[in-house]
Amino acid sequence: ETGVTQSPTHLIKTRGQQVTLRCSSQSGHNTVSWYQQALGQGPQFIFQYYREEENGRGNFPPRFSGLQFPNYSSELNVNALELDDSALYLCASSLELFTDTQYFGPGTRLTVL
Amino acid sequence: DQQVKQNSPSLSVQEGRISILNCDYTNSMFDYFLWYKKYPAEGPTFLISISSIKDKNEDGRFTVFLNKSAKHLSLHIVPSQPGDSAVYFCAASAASGAGSYQLTFGKGTKLSVIP
Numbered sequence: 001e002t003g004v005t006q007s008p009t010h011l012i013k014t015r016g017q018q019v020t021l022r023c024s025s026q027s028g029h030n031t032v033s034w035y036q037q038a039l040g041q042g043p044q045f046i047f048q049y050y051r052e053e054e055n056g057r058g059n060f061p062p063r064f065s066g067l068q069f070p071n072y073s074s075e076l077n078v079n080a081l082e083l084d085d086s087a088l089y090l091c092a093s094s095l096e097l098f099t100d101t102q103y104f105g106p107g108t109r110l111t112v113l
Numbered sequence: 114d115q116q117v118k119q120n121s122p123s124l125s126v127q128e129g130r131i132s133i134l135n136c137d138y139t140n141s142m143f144d145y146f147l148w149y150k151k152y153p154a155e156g157p158t159f160l161i162s163i164s165s166i167k168d169k170n171e172d173g174r175f176t177v178f179l180n181k182s183a184k185h186l187s188l189h190i191v192p193s194q195p196g197d198s199a200v201y202f203c204a205a206s207a208a209s210g211a212g213s214y215q216l217t218f219g220k221g222t223k224l225s226v227i228p
Contacts, residue, residue: 094214
């Protein structure tokens with residue numbers, strides 16, 4: 001059984017650019033959540049997808065968007081990058097929407113210059 | 114407004130002794146609580162959880178205690194080992210209402226276990 005995987009590991013972008021981060025769920029998991037972890041902070045909820053539909057969104061602007069595919073893998077897209085978007089982006093999957101335990105991937109470290 | 118608070122940024126404990134990490138929450142809708150451990154350059158690893166219908170849950174060296182009236186939970190690690198040195202995050206979720214099933218995290222406590 002493979003765990004949650006994310007790509008790329010690291011990414012450097014400049015202000016105003018767009019970025020796409022990818023996540024493959026743990027085998028059999030149909031729910032994916034994305035979190036942003038700034039330096040010295042706990043992860044903050046961005047949004048969650050269940051069976052390809054968005055199911056809840058945190059306090060992030062619309063330039064943060066996502067997708068979930070039929071195989072339950074997921075993408076996080078960020079448009080018009082700002083310096084404050086520099087963070088570790090974490091993807092977590094859970095077996096079902098109504099399962100509380102989420103399992104995290106290693107994260108993508110995004111640096112915006 | 115932080116709904117989950119870990120007031121101790123760091124904790125140092127001798128190997129073999131007990132480590133106690135604390136967490137407070139303010140949202141009474143939270144009904145499930147989790148602890149995650151995080152090493153540098155890795156994602157959080159699930160450790161142990163507890164439902165609000167319980168007040169204690171054990172898994173090997175790890176025990177989580179929940180005091181609903183005080184809105185407080187704690188993680189006990191006995192005995193502490195050097196490999197336990199990491200940042201520990203407390204997280205909470207609600208089964209209903211706005212933001213159901215999303216995890217709300219504290220800022221973390223860095224545990225150092227000294228050999």
